[in-house]
């Protein structure tokens with residue numbers, strides 16, 4: 021044991037650190053206040069040493085009042101030499117706190133020799149071999165008052181360089197940094213486990229290893245993405261729950277990739293082994309009659325309850341696609357919804373636990389995007405525990421080709437999360453860091469990362485041959501004893517168990533799995549779990565009827581909401597332009613006439629709120645609205661305080677959360693989708709700044725929103741608002757890519773609408789909540805129509821009895837069918853361009869019909885509207901290029917409907933932009949010409965010369981000529997004379 025006391029003065033002459041810091045502070049204030057030799061001493065200090073004294077200043081300030089004498093009076097070289105030694109020793113200690121992890125023994129395979137870091141060498145601080153045993157005053161650092169460098173180094177190496185490496189000095193919050201430092205240094209970075217605790221660790225390792233071995237024996241070579249090599253994760257997860265439940269945790273939402281997932285499902289979540297074996301036999305995970313496509317077994321989710329010392333913890337593992345890390349924001353969003361529902365305001369009861377692979381954690385951009393949400397007001401969940409199964413390889417790729425930084429976890433430093441690196445072959449160390457991480461999360465409500473270095477015993481999957489690419493690594497792995505074997509031997513050596521007992525544990529697990537295996541043949545999943553709990557009042561829906569829902573609202577409720585939307589609180593300094601707008605809005609609401617888009621949206625939100633349904637909308641700048649249309653938060657022009665009128669309708673109402681999001685699409689949409697999975701009674705929306713940016717969120721759309729219900733039986737009512745419309749703003753501000761969504765439409769998976777009236781928008785939003793099921797909704801929203809004089813509705817279109825219309829005939833100048841020669845079908849904003857041009861030309865033979873909903877395609881409603889016009893030509897008019905927009909999708913449906921009705925010419929003619937690589941032109945002039953051309957084309961009767969075949973031929977010729985011209989322009993110019 022190191023002597024913690026200063027001892028007698030004959031051995032030690034130096035000043036206390038606090039006094040030294042005081043003296044340094046005096047020197048900084050006024051160099052002349054200290055004697056000349058101390059002046060020289062401080063003057064000669066290097067920057068590092070000065071920094072150290074500065075850093076210590078805060079700590080010393082609280083202690084210095086206790087200083088009993090002034091070292092200024094203690095002149096003499098001996099004192100100064102001691103002071104210098106103290107400073108140098110403290111610098112060394114600090115270096116270990118910052119960089120000790122670089123020399124920690126983290127890799128179980130020991131593939132690369134640990135390179136000594138010069139800053140961790142006492143010689144770098146001027147200590148020679150002769151100095152190593154000299155006592156130095158270090159003021160309680162690393163638990164010591166006075167110690168020699170040898171003694172200090174022993175403590176430092178044990179604390180910072182054994183099998184745990186801690187990165188925490190990047191944290192800026194002093195309490196958090198101090199907490200970790202204390203936790204780590206007070207116990208030399210280890211937990212002393214009871215005999216029972218050690219046996220439990222071995223038991224969990226046994227369960228993990230035997231399960232993988234069993235699968236390997238019964239289904240040799242079948243993909244299972246085994247945990248083999250990373251088994252310590254299982255006791256670590258156990259510790260997180262156990263310790264977490266002591267600290268108030270009631271519910272954990274998990275997200276994880278393929279690696280070890282079956283093991284987690286079975287040995288942590290308690291999914292019956294027989295159910296998993298049945299899936300290996302080819303059985304389905306849900307009863308056959310539920311339908312859906314299902315998913316491979318290592319993507320499936322499940323939920324269960326676990327008990328720890330009479331405390332129940334609910335666990336749910338979120339289903340996920342192959343796309344690594346894509347589930348992260350979904351899990352985080354789910355947790356936020358659960359916390360909101362429970363009123364878990366200090367974030368203690370519900371937590372996210374995300375597991376990661378090393379290559380994916382450093383490689384996928386969604387990781388930093390999701391981390392960035394962690395401290396934001398609209399997205400905070402009080403910290404996620406991240407557990408990286410760092411098997412030091414990604415499929416066949418080595419870390420040197422995977423990342424530029426030293427650790428796969430470096431990305432977590434952006435949010436100043438503490439990072440615990442740990443050797444996976446030391447299960448006690450892994451459980452120890454799991455415990456610290458849990459305590460840190462429950463204390464500071466902040467993200468924390470565990471990076472478990474381990475290995476992958478087999479190939480990427482079990483059918484894969486890893487020695488093609490990593491022969492040396494796999495030579496070492498072949499020699500590597502398993503984690504269970506190593507730990508079993510350790511406990512035998514400690515005398516806690518004998519070899520027979522260790523083997524008996526293994527055999528008991530194997531025998532249990534044999535029993536489960538036998539039972540798996542008869543196992544049938546008896547129910548799907550998708551309509552339980554918060555979802556129990558909802559049901560599955562198949563079929564394509566109108567499904568209007570009860571979306572009309574009583575006039576007094578509309579009036580009440582309307583008033584709140586225009587009521588300015590006493591003393592609130594509202595912007596004068598908004599004040600003007602509110603006056604106009606007041607007029608609109610009281611008259612019930614001329615309701616614009618933004619007001620209709622606010623009325624939809626407000627009426628849902630008073631009915632008790634929370635509304636959550638997030639997206640870039642969505643409080644003001646990209647087009648200055650929403651003004652969901654008013655800003656006091658003097659104090660910059662906010663007023664959110666939607667939250668001031670009446671006393672007992674649900675809350676509207678309208679959130680300006682970070683500049684991310686993928687993470688934010690993933691978050692809102694996750695939120696919608698856990699809160700079916702809230703209207704959850706995400707808005708793109710312009711619809712064009714939606715492709716940044718494509719993974720969430722393809723892998724979750726469009727296919728989640730089919731794959732995993734999980735409904736979502738998430739709404740995506742995508743500003744869309746051709747208004748000359750160029751290639752990236754025109755298109756919400758409706759064609760992409762339409763291509764995804766099948767099996768009643770999503771809804772795609774492009775409304776042309778505020779009232780229809782009002783109803784489609786309210787419909788999301790007022791039906792007995794949930795479906796994602798994609799809305800192409802307007803830009804110029806936000807202020808278009810014709811794009812208004814009356815309150816009477818929102819009253820009880822009114823509803824969403826999937827097809828709308830033109831109400832302007834409606835003609836008798838017999839007087840009409842041509843029906844122009846369209847969707848969205850182009851309708852208004854058509855109406856205006858028709859008026860200009862005073863055309864009577866052309867009738868318009870709007871498809872307000874594109875999917876589910878309203879075939880019956882269209883049929884009703886088209887009846888009587890069988891003699892007419894049909895034109896599909898769109899603003900988008902021919903290879904985009906709804907043409908390809910809608911034209912086949914329209915033709916089928918027209919054929920059924922007996923149209924003479926059922927195939928619609930195309931009037932729109934020609935095929936294009938880029939969604940829109942960058943030239944304003946060209947835009948105007950194109951737009952006028954397509955409107956003219958749509959309104960021109962019997963324009964057979966522009967039949968679709970001819971159009972296509974013309975386009976083909978043009979494309980050929982364009983590429984020939986390009987090739988020509990790229991040809992090197994022949995220089996004369998060569």
Ligand SMILES: Cc1ncc(C[n+]2csc(CCOP(=O)(O)OP(=O)(O)O)c2C)c(N)n1
Pocket residue numbers: 279342343344376377378379380381409411413414415476480
């Ligand atoms: C987004 C994405 N890109 C590529 C893949 C294909 N893939 C599956 S696993 C894998 C390697 C993952 O390595 P790591 O994250 O270290 O996890 P490990 O498999 O080693 O546990 C890759 C590239 C994928 N699933 N997801």
